[in-house]
Amino acid sequence: MSPVRGKAPAAASGQVRIVGGRWRNTRLQVPELPGLRPTSDRVRETLFNWLMPKLPGARVLDLFAGSGALGLEAVSRGAAFAQLVERDPQLVAALRGVVGRLGAGAQVEVIAGDALQWLGSAPPARADVVFLDPPFAAGLWEQVIERLPRHLADDAWLYVEAPVGAALQLPVEWQLRREGSTREVAYALYRRAAATLRGDMNATEPA
Known part of the structure; x- marks a missing residue:
């Protein structure tokens, strides 16, 4: 994620790793950078276990991308395409460097x-999966979620x-499906209610 202004947790060690898939x-x-707080390996492993049935062929939007670890x-685990949005020039340069190193420019x-x-x-756009991990001190969750619908698939x-x-107060269209926490961070996975209204829920989706 992008830098957090304020308290700097101990997670920024200079490296993170991709924990699964072809780039494992x-x-x-x-x-x-002061306050940069990449999502931990353990939390990402949990998240992608939840998302695994949804990833093959998915379009992903990683807002406040930071290290790019989520996108x-x-x-790496099968998504077809990811957009990584980041405003810090140093982080943008690092992201473009790793994309080039992985030969991932088409994806x-x-x-x-x-x-x-x-x-x-x-x-x-029609993103199937969105990662929202903004700088905590900025309080941007609600503002971002208000602007998301035009960029989402119906069952995102x-x-x-x-x-x-x-x-956090999410609009009623978002249904909480999974959640967890560490000592400092709460994380949760939601699905748009439009999917339920269409009756397209199935046994392979994350519970």
């Missing part, structure tokens, strides 16, 4: 820009990270 154990260099992990687009502005101005999945104890 690939190390991603993380620039030493790149999704493609991963790195977008240099502010996520909120991009959501408001970019052409409509939304992954959210927030501080433990944060009282």
Whole structure:
């Protein structure tokens, strides 16, 4: 994710790794920026276990991409395409470097820009999975979620990270499916209610 302004957790060690799929154990260099807090290996393993039935062929949107670990992990595990949105120039350069090193230019687009502005101005998309892990101190969750619908598939999945104890209010169209926490971070997976209304739920989706 993008840098967190304020308290700097101990997770920023200079590297994260892709934990599964064709790029498994690939190390991603993380620039030493104050407060940068990549999603931990353990949390990503849990998340992608939840998402595994949905990933093959999916289109992914990784907002506040930071190290790119979420979006790149999704493609490593079978997603067809990922857009990684990041505004910090140093992080953008690092993302483009790893995409080139992996030969992933046809499957991963790195977008240099502010996520909120991009959501408001970019052409409509049909993302199947969205990762939302903004700087905690900025309090951007609700603003981002308000701008998401035009970029989503009807049955999209939304992954959210927030501080433990944060009282996030998501619109009623989002149904909570899974959640967990560490000492500092709460994480949850939601699905758009439109999928239920169409009656397309099936036994292979994340419970």
